[in-house]
Amino acid sequence: MWLQRLGRVLGHGHGHGHGQGQCRRHLSARIVQGTSIVVQPESESEGREAMTFPGVWLRDNCRCTECFHGSSRSRRLDWDSFDTRVRPVGVRTDQAAGQQQQQQLHVRWSDAHESSYPLDWLRQRSFDGRRQRAYLDEFYRPATRHWAGAEFQRIARHFDYGQVMAEDAALQQWLQALAVYGVALLRDAPLDGGVVRRLAERVGFIRRTTYGEEFVVQAKPGAQNFAYLSLPLPLHTDLPYYEYKPSVNILHCVTQTASPGGSNLLVDAFHIADRLRGERPADFERLCRVPVDWNDIGSEDGREFHNIWRAPVICLDAEGKYTRINHSVPQRDSHFSVPLAEVEPWYESYGRFVRLARDDAHAFKTRPGDVLTFNNIRLLHGRTGYDDTEHNSRYIVGAYLDWDIVYSRLRVLKKRSAAVQ
Numbered sequence: 001m002w003l004q005r006l007g008r009v010l011g012h013g014h015g016h017g018h019g020q021g022q023c024r025r026h027l028s029a030r031i032v033q034g035t036s037i038v039v040q041p042e043s044e045s046e047g048r049e050a051m052t053f054p055g056v057w058l059r060d061n062c063r064c065t066e067c068f069h070g071s072s073r074s075r076r077l078d079w080d081s082f083d084t085r086v087r088p089v090g091v092r093t094d095q096a097a098g099q100q101q102q103q104q105l106h107v108r109w110s111d112a113h114e115s116s117y118p119l120d121w122l123r124q125r126s127f128d129g130r131r132q133r134a135y136l137d138e139f140y141r142p143a144t145r146h147w148a149g150a151e152f153q154r155i156a157r158h159f160d161y162g163q164v165m166a167e168d169a170a171l172q173q174w175l176q177a178l179a180v181y182g183v184a185l186l187r188d189a190p191l192d193g194g195v196v197r198r199l200a201e202r203v204g205f206i207r208r209t210t211y212g213e214e215f216v217v218q219a220k221p222g223a224q225n226f227a228y229l230s231l232p233l234p235l236h237t238d239l240p241y242y243e244y245k246p247s248v249n250i251l252h253c254v255t256q257t258a259s260p261g262g263s264n265l266l267v268d269a270f271h272i273a274d275r276l277r278g279e280r281p282a283d284f285e286r287l288c289r290v291p292v293d294w295n296d297i298g299s300e301d302g303r304e305f306h307n308i309w310r311a312p313v314i315c316l317d318a319e320g321k322y323t324r325i326n327h328s329v330p331q332r333d334s335h336f337s338v339p340l341a342e343v344e345p346w347y348e349s350y351g352r353f354v355r356l357a358r359d360d361a362h363a364f365k366t367r368p369g370d371v372l373t374f375n376n377i378r379l380l381h382g383r384t385g386y387d388d389t390e391h392n393s394r395y396i397v398g399a400y401l402d403w404d405i406v407y408s409r410l411r412v413l414k415k416r417s418a419a420v421q
């Protein structure tokens with residue numbers, strides 16, 4: 001192992017000297033164990049902690065025009081001949097020409113290539129756990145805050161429809177609340193049928209399903225879909241029978257029934273899953289593991305469909321975080337393609353999940369002009385029954401958005417507002 005430590009004394013304190021004359025700023029780097037590089041910033045204003053970067057990662061992420069295509073921000077390194085044992089053979093640090101503040105790391109590699117990395121670029125990609133957590137929770141996807149039904153009034157954020165349509169800051173706040181809490185309400189939208197489309201297009205574009213782009217929820221005789229009845233609608237997620245399930249519901253209340261019913265029911269199923277995880281680990285494990293067949297069979301506008309997707313009620317990612325909740329009694333298939341011994345225990349566990357959710361449901365009634373938006377891969381929703389008559393109807397226009405599109409919009413807004421500050 002050999003060390004190389006080169007610092008460069010920076011000029012005359014440009015703005016960080018607090019009137020004490022010269023301020024010396026260094027950036028140093030050294031190779032450790034032959035393969036990694038430790039970068040030690042010593043600036044006055046920003047983090048000074050040493051950062052360790054594996055050589056192979058640095059070489060893979062070389063910023064030169066041969067390795068990286070700037071305008072498409074894409075790696076163009078030839079991986080067919082990439083040597084994963086590549087090693088740094090020399091490091092030095094200096095400042096980029098003409099950029100007083102921008103310090104750089106330069107590396108010479110065993111494959112005779114040379115690379116340069118700005119300190120800020122390195123810092124943003126530090127392998128330090130706290131920095132990575134902050135990036136994931138603030139920029140990748142906002143960390144979720146789970147809530148019990150009794151907390152609904154405290155966590156539910158309200159936004160003005162007109163402001164969201166006109167101001168990027170309001171749009172960002174709405175999408176952030178939706179990401180964190182899984183629900184947010186817009187108020188004072190006009191009562192025309194185009195609101196959900198305009199709102200979806202303010203974010204990105206509508207996610208089309210079997211039932212079209214915009215859909216109308218009102219009592220229809222002989223309805224093909226259980227939601228299009230005035231009966232009570234038990235708690236569920238929409239479209240569990242799609243592998244790529246629509247992620248955000250937008251429900252615009254145009255006309256609300258005057259009958260006592262027709263209330264929305266909402267439950268944060270991530271909270272229900274948290275409770276099972278803590279109180280009933282065997283139920284939790286079963287609901288995370290046993291795949292369930294979900295289906296929807298019928299026709300819409302003369303086109304027949306036969307949708308099936310198999311997935312557990314609670315879906316987890318590689319870190320054990322919830323990725324998706326599936327629950328719909330009407331849309332649960334009578335095919336249950338699991339070993340016989342799994343069936344009865346699964347029913348017991350599912351029964352407990354359903355009861356916990358029912359007991360936690362928060363009921364509230366939207367008014368004409370309200371737009372209820374919520375996360376369909378996280379929340380369960382339902383509706384109390386109502387009397388549907390000619391003079392007592394309920395008319396809701398809905399559409400879906402996908403999280404890919406919502407998160408992308410949120411990141412663009414965050415980057416833009418951070419650049420303005």
Ligand SMILES: [Zn+2]
Nearest residue numbers: 062064066067
């Ligand atoms: Zn390169």
